[in-house]
Amino acid sequence: MTVSGLIVPLALGAVAVVLLLGLANMLRGGSANTSQRLMRLRVILQFVAILLILGVMWWRSG
Numbered sequence: 752m753t754v755s756g757l758i759v760p761l762a763l764g765a766v767a768v769v770l771l772l773g774l775a776n777m778l779r780g781g782s783a784n785t786s787q788r789l790m791r792l793r794v795i796l797q798f799v800a801i802l803l804i805l806g807v808m809w810w811r812s813g
Contacts (some may be wrong), residue, residue: 755807762800769793 773789776782 755810758803759800759807762796762803765795766793766800769796 768794769789773786774791776785776789
């Protein structure tokens, strides 16, 4: 497996893990501060994942 074939699934997995942690926190009535922190982290990870996907697409097209 190539680096580009490993990086994208890892980035998407990180987004999914943070999303699930946020949902679990919300369902058990956890701290609002924790929910906000997880939401910010998820948005940042989504941005990074999109950049990585675009980078891999660009790299493979050349």
